[in-house]
Amino acid sequence: MSAIAKVYKWELLKLTAQKRTYLGVGAAILVPIAFVVALSLQKGGPNDIPLGRNIRDTGLATPFVVLFFMSFWAFPLITALVAGDIVASESHNGTLKTILTRSRERGQVFAGKALAVVTYTAVVVFAMGTVGLVAASIKWGIKPLTSLSGTKIAPGHGVGLLVASLAVYVLPLVGIASVGLLLSTVTRNSAASVVGTLMFALLMQLLGALPGTEPIRPYLLSTQFSAWHGFLRTPADWTPVIRAIWLSFLYIAAPLLGAYLVFLRRDVAGE
Amino acid sequence: MSDAIPVSARGLVKRYGEIVAVDHVDLTVGAGDVFGYLGPNGAGKTTSLRMLLGLIRPTAGSVQLFGRDPLVEGAKALEGVAGFVEGPRFYPYLSARRNLRLLADYDDRDARSRIDQQLELVDLHTRANDRVGGYSHGMRQRLGIAASLLRAPRLLLLDEPTTGLDPAGMRDMRALVKRLAEEGITVLLSSHLLSEVEELCNRVAIIRSGRIVYAGELSELMATASDGFRLSCTDLERGRAVSLAQSGIRDLRVENGALCFSADASDVAELTIALGEAQVGITALVPEKATLEELFLGLTEGDTPPATESALAEAAA
Numbered sequence: 166m167s168a169i170a171k172v173y174k175w176e177l178l179k180l181t182a183q184k185r186t187y188l189g190v191g192a193a194i195l196v197p198i199a200f201v202v203a204l205s206l207q208k209g210g211p212n213d214i215p216l217g218r219n220i221r222d223t224g225l226a227t228p229f230v231v232l233f234f235m236s237f238w239a240f241p242l243i244t245a246l247v248a249g250d251i252v253a254s255e256s257h258n259g260t261l262k263t264i265l266t267r268s269r270e271r272g273q274v275f276a277g278k279a280l281a282v283v284t285y286t287a288v289v290v291f292a293m294g295t296v297g298l299v300a301a302s303i304k305w306g307i308k309p310l311t312s313l314s315g316t317k318i319a320p321g322h323g324v325g326l327l328v329a330s331l332a333v334y335v336l337p338l339v340g341i342a343s344v345g346l347l348l349s350t351v352t353r354n355s356a357a358s359v360v361g362t363l364m365f366a367l368l369m370q371l372l373g374a375l376p377g378t379e380p381i382r383p384y385l386l387s388t389q390f391s392a393w394h395g396f397l398r399t400p401a402d403w404t405p406v407i408r409a410i411w412l413s414f415l416y417i418a419a420p421l422l423g424a425y426l427v428f429l430r431r432d433v434a435g436e
Numbered sequence: 437m438s439d440a441i442p443v444s445a446r447g448l449v450k451r452y453g454e455i456v457a458v459d460h461v462d463l464t465v466g467a468g469d470v471f472g473y474l475g476p477n478g479a480g481k482t483t484s485l486r487m488l489l490g491l492i493r494p495t496a497g498s499v500q501l502f503g504r505d506p507l508v509e510g511a512k513a514l515e516g517v518a519g520f521v522e523g524p525r526f527y528p529y530l531s532a533r534r535n536l537r538l539l540a541d542y543d544d545r546d547a548r549s550r551i552d553q554q555l556e557l558v559d560l561h562t563r564a565n566d567r568v569g570g571y572s573h574g575m576r577q578r579l580g581i582a583a584s585l586l587r588a589p590r591l592l593l594l595d596e597p598t599t600g601l602d603p604a605g606m607r608d609m610r611a612l613v614k615r616l617a618e619e620g621i622t623v624l625l626s627s628h629l630l631s632e633v634e635e636l637c638n639r640v641a642i643i644r645s646g647r648i649v650y651a652g653e654l655s656e657l658m659a660t661a662s663d664g665f666r667l668s669c670t671d672l673e674r675g676r677a678v679s680l681a682q683s684g685i686r687d688l689r690v691e692n693g694a695l696c697f698s699a700d701a702s703d704v705a706e707l708t709i710a711l712g713e714a715q716v717g718i719t720a721l722v723p724e725k726a727t728l729e730e731l732f733l734g735l736t737e738g739d740t741p742p743a744t745e746s747a748l749a750e751a752a753a
Contacts, residue, residue: 171541174541175538175541178538179538258525258527258528259523260526260527262489263525263539264542266517266519267539267543268544268587270510271510432493433486433491434483434492
């Protein structure tokens with residue numbers, strides 16, 4: 166096992182031993198369940214959002230609708246909980262100096278942490294999707310899904326589109342996680358990093374909502390949370406998906422590079 | 437590489453804005469030394485150690501551990517080096533064993549095979565599966581030693597290893613350090629417990645306000661203290677007169693009904709004979725050598741710390 170793989174393994178093990186990880190994963194799982202329960206108890210529904218009208222037609226629709234709702238602050242917060250903490254808490258607890266005086270290079274330690282954050286981010290999104298699909302399918306069954314173009318999508322194909330949508334959705338969320346990692350490395354303060362990351366995500370949404378920002382709107386990170394809509398059109402619209410891929414890469418790379426450089430050179434002193 | 441000097445620091449400086457935490461520190465720790473790094477709180481001991489381990493970047497100067505610079509060679513420069521700064525820190529939500537497994541995976545392949553042996557050495561094998569969050573301070577200190585020894589080090593840097601330990605814990609820790617030194621491990625021990633340093637170390641450096649005020653053999657430092665004696669006798673006045681007439685008796689004075697003076701041992705022997713011949717009975721003759729504490733306080737206390745002198749000189753220039 167390579168040095169980075171060993172660090173990565175231990176970063177994951179550390180995450181599985183911490184309450185905040187379960188808080189994040191738990192929230193990601195509970196939201197779709199709560200959504201299904203709430204819709205079961207009332208007649209109305211989220212008619213004005215994509216797939217909202219068809220939510221009771223098939224269990225396949227629920228994960229997509231929850232994706233939409235959770236992109237505002239829930240997923241950014243769940244992501245920030247871990248990304249904003251992963252370096253800052255080690256600085257605060259003094260364990261960073263413990264691991265940096267062993268035989269692993271700083272770059273390897275950072276890489277392990279970054280990979281763990283990406284893994285956590287993917288896990289919470291796919292956990293939400295899986296639980297949402299299962300919970301809604303129990304309630305409403307798995308039937309053909311009505312696409313955003315009005316055509317019917319077979320359940321098997323619908324599940325494939327859900328997986329692809331979740332994968333594309335993870336990309337901008339990793340962009341937010343990357344900002345969290347940067348703040349965690351620079352501020353060395355877990356709470357400030359979590360709040361700062363959430364503020365960044367909300368600021369992106371605010372920018373997108375302001376009048377006159379139409380020209381930059383397609384390039385905002387928050388806009389990329391809707392890229393999966395392209396999969397649910399007939400024929401599939403790849404433009405938002407491709408844009409989400411390269412744009413998210415930029416949003417991921419810039420803060421990640423900054424965090425990496427700071428991590429390599431920073432003084433590890435008593436916090 | 438094994439013949440290289442374990443620690444060689446030259447001109448180390450660390451500034452935080454206007455504050456000079458470490459001011460042109462030179463340190464040399466030779467193979468087999470148990471080197472005491474002394475200084476009052478805030479003198480710059482821990483900052484120096486952090487620079488030695490590559491945890492913080494010096495503003496100026498360089499560090500070499502067995503000939504390798506941690507800032508240039510990164511973790512490779514820490515090969516054969518272990519220890520802790522400001523107390524050992526562990527993941528409180530993991531057990532001691534898992535903490536050590538983690539650290540072993542951050543080290544070489546053989547480190548894992550040494551875990552049980554080290555846990556037993558520090559007497560934590562029965563609590564190895566308990567979370568470190570529930571450990572006492574002393575247990576964490578011992579776990580810190582175990583974590584250090586996992587690396588099979590040739591150089592051990594220990595920052596205040598007995599701080600916060602009860603007397604039995606301090607005794608055990610000192611015995612362990614002594615044993616490790618006897619096994620050939622070079623030890624750099626930062627401490628402000630002078631009795632500890634006196635018991636364990638052969639060489640010392642004393643830092644004050646960021647600057648080294650003494651570096652060398654502990655025995656040489658102790659030898660710089662004047663050889664004083666305190667003499668009680670049956671007739672103080674006659675005794676004083678005899679002492680005054682005796683050659684080699686210096687700084688004679690009367691303190692609390694006794695004669696206090698400085699002299700070489702041979703001159704003191706002559707004095708005892710002279711007193712006997714003068715019918716003056718000696719009731720007590722006690723050598724009064726300055727303790728390390730007195731020497732330390734003499735070097736580290738005063739009106740103008742060296743760093744301030746330097747700053748004044750720089751300002752004047």
